[in-house]
Amino acid sequence: MSSERDMTGSEQGKGSANQMWGGRFADGPSAIMREINASIPFDKALWRQDIDASKAHAAMLGAAGIIAADDCRAIIGGLDQIAAEYETQGVPENWDLEDIHMTTEARLAEWIGPAAGRLHTARSRNDQVATDFRLWVRDAIDELDRGLAELQRALVSRASEHAHSIMPGFTHLQTAQPVTLGHHLMAYYEMVRRDRGRLGDARARLNESPLGSAALAGTGFPIDRAMTAQALGFDRPTANSLDAVSDRDFALEYLFACSTCALHLSRLAEELILWASQPFGFIRLPDSLSTGSSIMPQKKNPDAAELVRGHSGRVIGSLTSLMITMKGLPLAYSKDMQDDKPPVFEAAGLMALSVAAMTGMIAGSAFNTDRMRAAAELGYATATDLADWLVREAGIPFREAHHITGAAVKLAEHKGVALDALELADLQKIDARIDERVYAALSVDASVTARASYGGTAPAQVMSQVARARRELGMHELGMHELGVNE
Ligand code: ARG
Numbered sequence: 001m002s003s004e005r006d007m008t009g010s011e012q013g014k015g016s017a018n019q020m021w022g023g024r025f026a027d028g029p030s031a032i033m034r035e036i037n038a039s040i041p042f043d044k045a046l047w048r049q050d051i052d053a054s055k056a057h058a059a060m061l062g063a064a065g066i067i068a069a070d071d072c073r074a075i076i077g078g079l080d081q082i083a084a085e086y087e088t089q090g091v092p093e094n095w096d097l098e099d100i101h102m103t104t105e106a107r108l109a110e111w112i113g114p115a116a117g118r119l120h121t122a123r124s125r126n127d128q129v130a131t132d133f134r135l136w137v138r139d140a141i142d143e144l145d146r147g148l149a150e151l152q153r154a155l156v157s158r159a160s161e162h163a164h165s166i167m168p169g170f171t172h173l174q175t176a177q178p179v180t181l182g183h184h185l186m187a188y189y190e191m192v193r194r195d196r197g198r199l200g201d202a203r204a205r206l207n208e209s210p211l212g213s214a215a216l217a218g219t220g221f222p223i224d225r226a227m228t229a230q231a232l233g234f235d236r237p238t239a240n241s242l243d244a245v246s247d248r249d250f251a252l253e254y255l256f257a258c259s260t261c262a263l264h265l266s267r268l269a270e271e272l273i274l275w276a277s278q279p280f281g282f283i284r285l286p287d288s289l290s291t292g293s294s295i296m297p298q299k300k301n302p303d304a305a306e307l308v309r310g311h312s313g314r315v316i317g318s319l320t321s322l323m324i325t326m327k328g329l330p331l332a333y334s335k336d337m338q339d340d341k342p343p344v345f346e347a348a349g350l351m352a353l354s355v356a357a358m359t360g361m362i363a364g365s366a367f368n369t370d371r372m373r374a375a376a377e378l379g380y381a382t383a384t385d386l387a388d389w390l391v392r393e394a395g396i397p398f399r400e401a402h403h404i405t406g407a408a409v410k411l412a413e414h415k416g417v418a419l420d421a422l423e424l425a426d427l428q429k430i431d432a433r434i435d436e437r438v439y440a441a442l443s444v445d446a447s448v449t450a451r452a453s454y455g456g457t458a459p460a461q462v463m464s465q466v467a468r469a470r471r472e473l474g475m476h477e478l479g480m481h482e483l484g485v486n487e
Helices: 031-037 040-063 069-089 100-118 125-161 181-206 225-231 241-246 249-276 303-326 335-364 369-377 383-394 398-415 424-430 438-442 444-450 459-473
Strands: 166-171 174-180
Touching: 040 069, 040 100, 040 125, 040 225, 040 335, 069 100, 100 125, 125 181, 125 241, 125 249, 125 335, 125 459, 166 181, 166 369, 166 444, 174 181, 174 369, 174 444, 181 249, 181 459, 249 303, 249 335, 303 335, 369 444, 383 398, 383 438, 383 444, 398 424, 438 444, 444 459
Parallel strands: none
Antiparallel strands: 166 174
């Protein structure tokens, strides 16, 4: 970038005035001004939205008789040619043209001559950028939503495959109660469902057209804002021009939805990292999403999961960044707001990659269900089942049952055995009301099967949640395991 900053010291300020707004300027901008002002290096990402919005605006100006039909046709034809050019050759980066709006307008003038100057009638870059950016964020929401639906499909498929697989459930990362792997995976399905809901809410509020708000106060030209709103797929025009050109809450809502989703992904990533470690040995991540070590030949590292965990920090940072940019800005537009775009573009790119990587890891991991089950059998995970049995079968109040169970765990720990390996005589020494039926409650299978309350971990519950999820996702076909066929 600094190679473009060729003028220094007393040379600053020399040069001709800007063609677009230089009418009242004697001198051109200094090199520093050019560099700090130029947003084209990043806002060229808006080119498609900018051209769509300009075409809608030109068509409306023509229909309203504000510009001549010939000029309207020439402008729209020229914009189509520029789109084809950008598509194949990319957007040129000329700092003198500052941003995507002036870059395209200047190119239009080269294509169609003076008529290009009529496009900016009844419009300002302020409503233009607000419109383009809403269109861009709307597309980003739709793309992320599609990616998240894929992730949900992967979660649901693996959950239905593992509705009966037993693993330890944790609180405080200490073994708490046995759960099913399907239940654990479906927990993330629910988080992603809400993430998609948040994106949908943000989209609904975003979908109003700022176009026609002009610089800040609206315009004296007889424009038709409903027409441009409709052409661009907005539900309606925004109701206040000052607000429309100067708020970016739609981008903040998008970044908040991204941040919450990234945070969910980072938790799942962390679990995959733990599960892939040797002491756990619960999963083998796909080779395609792992890396090796240049020094330790035995290593297979969960880099993709670690980067999903890491990227969440940057996505959350983008939300903070834009909030801080916006705080305290007076109405209406201020140039600070040009900095709204880099955090949004960065977050969108990171989300797309993170979601794709996570989908691949969920779909492609091998679960070691024997290890998971063995881990669930350690750590007295069925202690609550013993307490529940005492309540149910012996009519003991839960607090007392908790105390009796604590004594049983202490004894098992002392003897170095699992709860269901304690002799009945030993259990009866702790409390005489215990009989041999208790053993049926102490297995991990009995434990998960018993937890059949709505939303609970029992395989039957998991399968009914999987069935609901399949309906939500429009996944009708049943997997082979559900048809009783062993893969
Ligand atoms: N590139 C500018 C931005 O992204 C466009 C708006 C410029 N408006 C202005 N009054 N200078 O914010």
